[in-house]
Amino acid sequence: MNLTIDNLTIEVPSGTTVLQAANSLGIHIPAMCCGEGRSSHPSCMVCMVKDLESGKMIPSCAMPVHNGMQIQTHSPEIREIRREALELLLSDHVGDCEAPCRLSCPAFMNIPLMNRLIAAGHFQEALNIVREEIALPLILGYICPAPCEKACHRRSVDEPVSICMLKRFTASDNERRMKNLLPATHENGKKVAVIGSGPAGLSAGFYLRKMGYTVTIYERQDIPGGTLRYSIPEEKLPRRALDAEIACLTAMGITMLTGQEIYAKRFEEEIVPGHDAVILATGDPIENPLLPFTLPADPDGNLFNRKTCVTSRPGIFGCGSAINSQQMAVRSVAQGKLAAIETDLYLSGIKPKRIRSSFHSAISHLLPGEVEEYLKESLHGNRIQPHEGWLHGFTPEEAMLEAGRCLHCDCRKPVSCKLRILSDEYQANRKRFSGPERKRLTKFIRHDLLVYEPEKCIKCGLCVEITAAYKEELGLTFIGRGFHVHIGVPLGNTLREGIARSAFFCVEGCPTGALSFLDQEEGVEYRARFRMTGKGWEKIGNY
């Protein structure tokens, strides 16, 4: 069979689908409802292409090729119909891609995962997860105003999970805190100077050092810590905690130079020539006269790009209150990390590939009865109060109980979910077709291996075919018709009875988070970097 796809001619055997033919030409067409070795019954309709002969849109995953076919796979019209298919699916999709606590954390910390690791007693792993995004967990564990807790769905049952204190707990043990501090990569020999040792400077230094840079932090005062030390009273942030966390940075090999006043002259003659890059984390510009003399302002009068931390001088970056007055230390910490990433991008010559909002499906508030579905996976009861008081924090036992209260509202397949990936790719607007009412979320967890969340299902029926292919006695089946069709175990049997031997294949085959493993943790290997903008978080490539 000879056909033309996007003006490229190809010869394929008869019986080949348009999708397969396009793939063999290296043309990517999105698809969700078809699987290797499964019969193709098009349902999701995101694989639409245009048949130029008839002018009709056709689902490429099932359409067999015929001689002389002329196919177009990319055009604004095709992109729009695919996007609408995704948006219609999203209008009927109930679930959070990321937990609301994580989305509301300025540092985008993976809170639910931290909670699960603590609840399972894996404290060191929990700390590692926290440090992925937050360089100063012990300090922030005392002073963070915890916007995450305000977003916590658990609030609609009793009280939010004590996320902040749990984070502090992960770093509260000396031995644990000092582990895994060495740079993740080898020493790269490049030198970066950080001016200022407040939360932003310490954070920037921490991540740069982890990336293998030689880092020197310059501090005007005699002891490092900046506003953490001079603006926060002892009863809010014990000095031993501050010192202990700074000690971690020193232990990583960061050079901490205190009592260093950096004037414009010294900056130009010593700091800039002596380093490959400089990060200005000098705090409030009113108190620090350095900046106006060293940096030319852009036409709007700004010294820094608040989005990207860069300045008009190559190799010089800024973060924290130096850029704009920060009300929360956690924002400064987040920005410190961002400045570190930007510096790394600059020094390694990488240009960010794409910059735009990352896709998140989100339930803003729960409907009556939904919290019970979440509670199936968590411990009941009010917040655990540390019996030795706030200042002391949780004992390991208390921490495990408190972390067990987490509702696990994050999706178990945040990375592999095709609906999310494609919604991201096609910049789908999840609210475009949303109706006056949404479906009520349910979770089926009565299974040893998997969780079934029907409201995340796109009704492709791959699992129905898989259970049949693996000769399940009951398997899964379509129930009902039309808008109310759903997948279930026939004749009122349980999930465990329905999927007795094909759980692995069902989860693997399911294109969304509707079927996932109970203990699936995809987020761990996820190294996407985010930066904060006025609109929320934006993703900067994957590296």
Place this chain on the structure above:
Amino acid sequence: MSSSMNKNTNIQAEVDRIVTQYGTGQESVLPILQAIQQEFRFLPHEALLHVCKITEITPARIESVASFYGQFRFKPAGRHIIRVCTGTACHVKGSMIVYDAIARELKLHEGELTDSEGLFTLEKVACLGCCTLAPVVKVDEITYGHVKPEDAGQLLEDFLGKSVASNNKKRYRSNDRKTMQGEIRVGLGSCCIASGSAEVKRSLEEVLAETGINVHVKQVGCVGVCNQVPLMEIIKPGEPGVFYTHIKPEEVRDVVLTHFRPSGFLDRFRTKLVHLFDMAVEDSPPVTFFKYDADQRDTPLCDFLDPQMAIATEQRGHISPTSIEDYKINGGFSALKHCFSSMSPQEVADEIVLSGLRGRGGAGFPTGKKWQIVKDQKEATKYIICNGDEGDPGAFMDRMLLESYPFRIIEGMLIAGYATGASEGIFYIRAEYPLAVQRVKDALMVCRQEGILGNSVMNSTFSFSIRVFEGAGAFVCGEETALIASVEGNRGTPRLRPPYPAIHGLNGKPTLINNTETFSLVPWIIRNGANKFASIGTSGSKGTKVFALAGKVNRGGLIEVPMGITIRQVVEEIGGGIASGRTFKAVQIGGPSGGCIPASLADMQIDFEALSSAGTMMGSGGLIVLDDRDCMVDLTHYFLTFTQSQSCGKCTFCRIGTHRMLELLEKIRSGHGVPNDLTHLEQLARSVQTGSLCGLGKTAPNPVLTTIRYFREEYEAHIQGFCPAGKCAPLITYKITDQCIGCTRCAQRCPTGAIDFNPYEIHKVDPDRCIKCDICRTVCPIDAINVN
């Protein structure tokens, strides 16, 4: 415990019996489920479990199939089933108000379908196909037409009275073989029966038995003149026939006696006596019938019938649907014989190609081309399927053809089988048409006995068998790939074409699927030649088309007209114009897949191309006439509610898209819309049209798009908060004008007490308690109730 064990044993025994009858293969799943429901009036869980145990049917299949088809119930139903028809014609005549009234009468709470005593279960049904009697309610096997909301109580009482009476049915004397004095024909299609034809026939038999008058009573199929039923035609040798329309059972005696004399002296005497006695006892009932001679011109009958052309409905009103002799006398099976004797299969296929016949199921694919494709397949097994799954609300052509001309359709299928080399045929008929199923089954039986079906048909070398498959309440099964899935024992979900059924159909074999009407045109084409057929109609659309004309016309009915006739001719000449002095606003053609054509385009010729360029389609031929009191937004909402509920749920655009469209329409209809919603709706409608997998989804937006195209200002009015036609409940209020004479009728009938009882004073409607059931307006003797 023991009683529940007993119950289970009974269920199991019953299921065993059913399975023995229908077989254990997966394709038997629908017939088995239908039989179980027939037995228990729902599907008991134990029965389903037992089916899985003793057949090849898996739990996954039985659950998915049972939950797919609308016919099945999972909860016990009441002793009697009340089906309120919600077809288009019934909808525009207020069937939902009737439904609500019956629900109130049964004291059903929100979400309940069965009354507390378990006597009645109330259901909605897509279409009973009695559109000219709208609104129609069917209780078990008894059909009530022209039901008004205030009649709900009376209707149930009447039914209970009837269902008791039917137990001591009288038997009438059968005809002894004396000289026939003539023939009396009574039409007995479903709608005729519903409007009282059966009673007329019974009364006729009674009179004949009593008087000894010896005439042949002939039951004929649908005459199409649904607006004039019950209809009786009296034929005496050597005299022109005389029609009696709107005849009532009690009037039959007088009519019969005018034309025929009782046979013997004693009979004559007795008749007089009894009759005199009757007259003395009761007042003589007012005469309601009209009498027309068959050769009389300018009668409503002539106006209705003259512009028509009978091909599919050839010999209508003359031949008995169940009599093969009648069919043969009128040329039946001569086309088939002609094929056998002097045409090769290829010549038959060529003839159909030459005739220009296009499929009458809606899309209008050239029939001959389809036949040729099936013929060209090299497979040994091929199937012929007659698609009688007429699910469109507002259409009843297939039902009428199946009920009235079963032999003609069988002949059409046989010719198709001969031409394409198929040897097995299937009638797919929806279960809501019990009379059609029965008549076809009877006809098949007769054909087998006569050697017209089976091995060597009519002593030729050609063999052909036909069976009946009953649909189970899924509109989408009218789509050919869904229909095949359903016959194979699957959920009725369509699949992507190609491959087309003509190449890869039932059980993977080449399958010719044609609509009922298409098959019924075939014998005529063979008998009269392709050229004659092709000489009728327009350049692209040949022959005739059967339409179900209903709605706000004076004369509704089943009509067969040449292609190319204008909408105006249909509405004004055949339909006799708009009823009760309202103005003609639009016609809805093609049901939920079609669209509305405004009165301004009424001079448009009806054919496939013209309709599609107007944004609608032929559909299977529902033609509902609308007047100025019909709201286009409401009507569109009605159609979309239907298609949305009939979506199989497979592809994204149809499953979610139609649902979102309906939500937007609901918002607009209830006065909560914003101008942007209209743009949004229009765009979504176009996407659903482009992106859906099968015809159902691709055409579901047609009613929306045509009404936005031709009646945009009505949508805009709703967005501004008012319904110009006074139809959309959330936007209207009932007010009693100063003309009120204080008769209290409205107050007595108001189901919610929204009108206080004040004799001789002007009444008032309390807007908070008013549920807009419309009863007050219909009972008011002086039209003092206004709807704003």
